[in-house]
Amino acid sequence: MTIADERTPVLELRNITLHYGSVEALHDVSIKSYAGEVIGLVGDNGAGKSSLIKVISGVNTADSGEVIVDGVRRHWRSPHDSMAAGIETLYQDSGLAPDLSIGSNIFLGREKRRSGLLGRLGFVDQRGMEREALEQLARVGITIPATQRTVSELSGGQRQAVAIGRAIAWAKHVIILDEPTNHLGARQSAEVLKVIKSAREQGLSVLFISHSLPHVLEVTDRIIVLRLGRVVRDAPTSEFTVESLLGTITGLNESPS
Amino acid sequence: MRSHIKVFNVDSGSSYQRNITSWVTGNNTQGGKAAADALATAMNYTKDCTAAKKCDVAIGVSSLTTSTDAARVAAFKAEVTAKYPNITMLNDVVSQSQPSVAQSAFAQDISAHNLAGIFAVDGTDAEGATAAVKAAGSAGASIKIVGYDGYANNIASMVAGGLGSLSAIISQQPTLEGMLIIKYAVAALQGKKVPHLQTLPNITLLPSTPASVLAKYQYVAS
Amino acid sequence: MSTSVDVSGSEVTTDRRLRRVVTNQQFVLFVVLIALILFFASRNSLFFRVGEFSNLFTDFSGLVLIALAETYVIVAGGIDLAVGSTAAVSGVVAAGWIQPLVNHGVNQAVVLLVGTLACAFIGALAGGLSALLITAFDLVPFVATLVTYSVGAGLALVISHGAPVGYNPGAIYWSASGIGMITWLVAIVLVLAVVLGVVLHLTVYGRYNFAIGSNEFAARAAGIAVRRHLISVYVLAGVLAGLTGMFFYIRSGSGAATTGVTNSANLVAIAAVVIGGASLTGGVGRWAGTMLGAAVLTVVSDGLIFINVPPTWIQVVVGALIAVAALLQSFRRRSRRVT
Numbered sequence: 122m123t124i125a126d127e128r129t130p131v132l133e134l135r136n137i138t139l140h141y142g143s144v145e146a147l148h149d150v151s152i153k154s155y156a157g158e159v160i161g162l163v164g165d166n167g168a169g170k171s172s173l174i175k176v177i178s179g180v181n182t183a184d185s186g187e188v189i190v191d192g193v194r195r196h197w198r199s200p201h202d203s204m205a206a207g208i209e210t211l212y213q214d215s216g217l218a219p220d221l222s223i224g225s226n227i228f229l230g231r232e233k234r235r236s237g238l239l240g241r242l243g244f245v246d247q248r249g250m251e252r253e254a255l256e257q258l259a260r261v262g263i264t265i266p267a268t269q270r271t272v273s274e275l276s277g278g279q280r281q282a283v284a285i286g287r288a289i290a291w292a293k294h295v296i297i298l299d300e301p302t303n304h305l306g307a308r309q310s311a312e313v314l315k316v317i318k319s320a321r322e323q324g325l326s327v328l329f330i331s332h333s334l335p336h337v338l339e340v341t342d343r344i345i346v347l348r349l350g351r352v353v354r355d356a357p358t359s360e361f362t363v364e365s366l367l368g369t370i371t372g373l374n375e376s377p378s
Numbered sequence: 379m380r381s382h383i384k385v386f387n388v389d390s391g392s393s394y395q396r397n398i399t400s401w402v403t404g405n406n407t408q409g410g411k412a413a414a415d416a417l418a419t420a421m422n423y424t425k426d427c428t429a430a431k432k433c434d435v436a437i438g439v440s441s442l443t444t445s446t447d448a449a450r451v452a453a454f455k456a457e458v459t460a461k462y463p464n465i466t467m468l469n470d471v472v473s474q475s476q477p478s479v480a481q482s483a484f485a486q487d488i489s490a491h492n493l494a495g496i497f498a499v500d501g502t503d504a505e506g507a508t509a510a511v512k513a514a515g516s517a518g519a520s521i522k523i524v525g526y527d528g529y530a531n532n533i534a535s536m537v538a539g540g541l542g543s544l545s546a547i548i549s550q551q552p553t554l555e556g557m558l559i560i561k562y563a564v565a566a567l568q569g570k571k572v573p574h575l576q577t578l579p580n581i582t583l584l585p586s587t588p589a590s591v592l593a594k595y596q597y598v599a600s
Numbered sequence: 601m602s603t604s605v606d607v608s609g610s611e612v613t614t615d616r617r618l619r620r621v622v623t624n625q626q627f628v629l630f631v632v633l634i635a636l637i638l639f640f641a642s643r644n645s646l647f648f649r650v651g652e653f654s655n656l657f658t659d660f661s662g663l664v665l666i667a668l669a670e671t672y673v674i675v676a677g678g679i680d681l682a683v684g685s686t687a688a689v690s691g692v693v694a695a696g697w698i699q700p701l702v703n704h705g706v707n708q709a710v711v712l713l714v715g716t717l718a719c720a721f722i723g724a725l726a727g728g729l730s731a732l733l734i735t736a737f738d739l740v741p742f743v744a745t746l747v748t749y750s751v752g753a754g755l756a757l758v759i760s761h762g763a764p765v766g767y768n769p770g771a772i773y774w775s776a777s778g779i780g781m782i783t784w785l786v787a788i789v790l791v792l793a794v795v796l797g798v799v800l801h802l803t804v805y806g807r808y809n810f811a812i813g814s815n816e817f818a819a820r821a822a823g824i825a826v827r828r829h830l831i832s833v834y835v836l837a838g839v840l841a842g843l844t845g846m847f848f849y850i851r852s853g854s855g856a857a858t859t860g861v862t863n864s865a866n867l868v869a870i871a872a873v874v875i876g877g878a879s880l881t882g883g884v885g886r887w888a889g890t891m892l893g894a895a896v897l898t899v900v901s902d903g904l905i906f907i908n909v910p911p912t913w914i915q916v917v918v919g920a921l922i923a924v925a926a927l928l929q930s931f932r933r934r935s936r937r938v939t
């Protein structure tokens with residue numbers, strides 16, 4: 122296919138199968154993603170997109186198949202392991218704790234501790250976290266005047282921005298965005314696409330899930346189409362138009378893969 | 379609807395009492411009166427309680443709806459009203475069968491009033507009353523307690539004497555009650571006529587009661 | 601590039617700040633507490649004495665540990681109905697274990713220390729049972745802790761035969777010793793309560809507790825070991841209930857199977873937490889709120905006895921109090937949505 126094959130993928134999935142009880146959500150799914158590449162993951166409702174990224178992030182464990190990061194086969198015992206490996210995920214169903222402050226959410230699961238004995242006793246450095254949260258968000262282009270307020274006091278779009286900011290701020294290798302433009306107006310959506318492009322420039326591998334096909338076509342390098350838990354097409358974005366992509370998703374025009 | 383199962387009852391009764399073949403219980407009315415007399419004696423009523431300086435008495439019950447508690451308290455109150463007009467009775471303390479609840483409530487009564495006596499209507503309340511008076515220290519020094527039921531702890535507290543000890547225990551006759559009801563049950567099943575209700579008098583146990591007698595009335599945990 | 605998140609109201613006006621203080625649950629509770637104390641004192645001036653405050657502190661201590669246990673559990677999105685019977689079973693078992701020491705005249709400090717460890721151990725077992733049912737068998741906390749409640753209450757009765765266990769007047773005398781209105785026993789409980797507050801609000805452990813109760817998925821997705829944390833929370837609640845059992849043993853000099861059961865101590869503790877402003881759906885709750893909630897409940901139930909109100913009315917008043925607190929909370933939530 123492309124020259125990309127000669128490099129080691131940052132992230133590779135091989136033959137992933139996943140069941141929820143008797144429902145088969147993923148069937149023999151294999152994908153590769155490379156540094157500095159944006160992949161679009163598309164498919165109808167229930168096609169298995171969210172299930173796939175939950176396998177990558179360690180929320181779900183596949184029934185069979187392999188997760189390989191930087192050429193090394195990995196096994197996640199919890200999302201903690203994937204985070205430690207530099208993979209950040211923005212979940213479709215909110216990954217924020219609404220009753221905690223914005224700052225606490227940015228640092229959720231990796232709380233900054235106070236220095237010295239207090240830190241070893243588990244005391245959190247709340248002020249430090251609020252300050253750094255501001256900086257981290259600003260670094261990825263999200264400005265907020267105060268991080269002490271709880272997330273429940275924000276609008277849906279504001280929450281989404283905080284969640285994106287958190288994922289981008291912490292990502293080292295791979296960033297997964299499951300419908301990040303949900304709840305966002307046109308202007309904010311455009312900002313998110315800019316954020317994705319800048320992540321690519323920083324050399325991150327981006328997995329972008331969206332139902333907005335123009336967005337996918339605008340920002341991605343390659344598109345993977347899922348249908349009923351299977352990969353039905355994996356091709357460079359340049360090979361698609363909105364119409365052909367829609368046909369592939371719905372299965373109405375079976376173009377050769 | 380009446381079934382053919384014969385029911386025999388000891389101690390506390392229920393509202394279905396008329397369907398019971400035989401019921402043996404302590405005489406709670408007599409017991410309540412005996413408690414009033416024992417408490418008045420312990421408080422030195424004739425000398426220390428006057429119309430000018432009335433004596434406050436707290437009453438502890440486990441539940442306001444238990445028949446035994448209600449009967450004992452009613453008799454106690456009637457006796458006090460009739461014979462000891464210089465005693466003021468406070469509102470009942472309800473322990474819900476819990477010594478610590480009784481203890482907290484008695485502690486309130488001790489600090490709110492110039493308490494001279496406590497009538498603890500059962501073992502639980504006696505346990506709470508003795509602990510409350512002990513914990514009150516000097517504030518409880520002159521408080522007399524009359525308890526009910528010969529629990530081991532109550533008898534030990536009475537015998538030990540000193541702060542927060544029981545001045546008297548009104549005791550049922552559990553051994554006799556049990557023996558009687560078995561006798562009646564056997565007789566009733568053989569078709570003989572048995573008394574529908576038999577009440578046994580309660581005994582007043584005092585610190586001066588000989589140990590052998592105390593042992594006879596001590597309740598034994600099964 | 602600026603995906604600008606504008607969080608409105610970042611400049612707080614004085615007027616607004618004042619309104620926030622007045623609708624603040626802790627502030628309201630504090631005012632209510634002071635008003636209650638003044639009311640009872642106005643009905644009977646003896647209320648304002650060191651001895652009575654000592655009584656109040658003692659009764660507060662019997663409630664506060666299980667109320668804080670309940671705070672941890674409720675903030676984590678659960679509920680624990682077992683705290684009362686766990687206190688009962690710990691108290692009677694430990695009372696039985698340490699009575700031989702009492703009989704042999706062993707130093708009271710040693711006796712009580714052994715009893716305390718025993719109670720903590722039995723409480724941990726009870727909490728462990730709840731945790732097992734919740735995390736391994738996927739029972740909802742309400743049902744799981746109801747099972748533990750029944751097992752504990754039943755065992756306490758079986759072990760004690762319904763009679764008080766042990767006889768240790770020395771413990772009662774020690775429970776009454778201390779400085780001014782604070783007994784040693786109360787001082788120990790208060791120190792423990794402060795530690796629990798610090799852990800809840802200032803440490804990573806406490807932060808995870810809020811995160812899990814606020815959004816369990818988010819907590820798990822953020823790499824928090826949710827299951828392990830929940831196990832630890834129920835065990836902690838069990839230990840605190842066990843220590844409460846020991847508290848009542850020391851106070852009364854014996855253990856009773858009815859302690860914490862017949863007065864529905866579990867519901868009183870939950871009431872303290874709710875009055876304190878916590879949300880039963882998890883994620884929201886404050887140490888100070890629970891402390892004040894427990895204090896208000898203690899002052900009301902003690903004060904009503906103090907001014908010689910008939911016992912039947914006391915439950916009605918306490919019920920009304922909980923209703924008012926719940927109303928206040930929903931009013932506050934609504935007013936926040938408006939601003």
Ligand SMILES: Nc1ncnc2c1ncn2[C@@H]1O[C@H](COP(=O)(O)OP(=O)(O)OP(=O)(O)O)[C@@H](O)[C@H]1O
Nearest residue numbers: 141144146164165166167168169170171172173213
């Ligand atoms: N927790 C779950 N338990 C049981 N079945 C599930 C669960 N999550 C997803 N499924 C099922 O797995 C299949 C794939 O769901 P998934 O959420 O991965 O779809 P999706 O492609 O993300 O859809 P959408 O575009 O609507 O977000 C669906 O049939 C769905 O019903």
Ligand SMILES: [Mg+2]
Nearest residue numbers: 170171172213
């Ligand atoms: Mg999805």
